[in-house]
Amino acid sequence: MNPSKIRCWNVRGLNSKARQDTVRTLITSCQVEVVCLQETKILGISHDCILSMLGPDFPYWLELLSIGASGGILVAWCHGLGPARATRVDNYSISIQFSPASFQDWWLTCVYGPQGDDNKILFIQELRDVKVACLGPWLIPGDFNLIASSEDKNKGLTNRAMTGGFRYLINDLELKDLPLLGRKFTWSNQQDSPTLVKLDRVLCSAD
Numbered sequence: 001m002n003p004s005k006i007r008c009w010n011v012r013g014l015n016s017k018a019r020q021d022t023v024r025t026l027i028t029s030c031q032v033e034v035v036c037l038q039e040t041k042i043l044g045i046s047h048d049c050i051l052s053m054l055g056p057d058f059p060y061w062l063e064l065l066s067i068g069a070s071g072g073i074l075v076a077w078c079h080g081l082g083p084a085r086a087t088r089v090d091n092y093s094i095s096i097q098f099s100p101a102s103f104q105d106w107w108l109t110c111v112y113g114p115q116g117d118d119n120k121i122l123f124i125q126e127l128r129d130v131k132v133a134c135l136g137p138w139l140i141p142g143d144f145n146l147i148a149s150s151e152d153k154n155k156g157l158t159n160r161a162m163t164g165g166f167r168y169l170i171n172d173l174e175l176k177d178l179p180l181l182g183r184k185f186t187w188s189n190q191q192d193s194p195t196l197v198k199l200d201r202v203l204c205s206a207d
Helices: 017-030 046-054 116-133 160-172
Strands: 007-009 036-038 059-066 073-077 086-091 094-097 105-114 136-144 175-178 202-205
Touching: 007 017, 007 105, 007 202, 017 036, 017 046, 036 086, 036 105, 036 136, 059 086, 073 094, 073 105, 073 160, 086 105, 105 116, 116 160, 160 175
Parallel strands: 007 036, 105 136
Antiparallel strands: 036 073, 059 073, 086 094, 094 105, 136 202, 175 202
């Protein structure tokens, strides 16, 4: 359960060969064990696509299908972690229980949070449900589309109720928010005076 061996990326679409090649270049250079991709925008990922994009070292994968041309999650992992002991697919996340030899079982839940306050509330409840079902060490990387404090945004209004609800979830489930390395924000609106937000993060359980 080593975050340095995991790469998590909102790819904003895998439906082009150029984007798949970019993923392959990154994964090859990083030598990781788990790949978590959000916003795949693909209705179904074939074995040939996995092989072309990630190579032969990632024989196992689980996906949450996109809805039309939006959403979608893919998690792939290497030979060394072996087949999943258990899996769970929800509306905004997919979860895999790993049982590597000589190590404690642990859960990984990759998330792609929704837009819209009503769906965000459902997403927060979904994470609570996953926690109940997935006992033991737990790692949750992904694009949450939520902020946990006003410091997660450089300017502009924030939804204080939604921010407070997300922060309460983190505290109530006793999750650690792992710090980003080398940057404070993960999203920009690409304007001359940009709005910058921390939407991507990695949470983990204390056990």
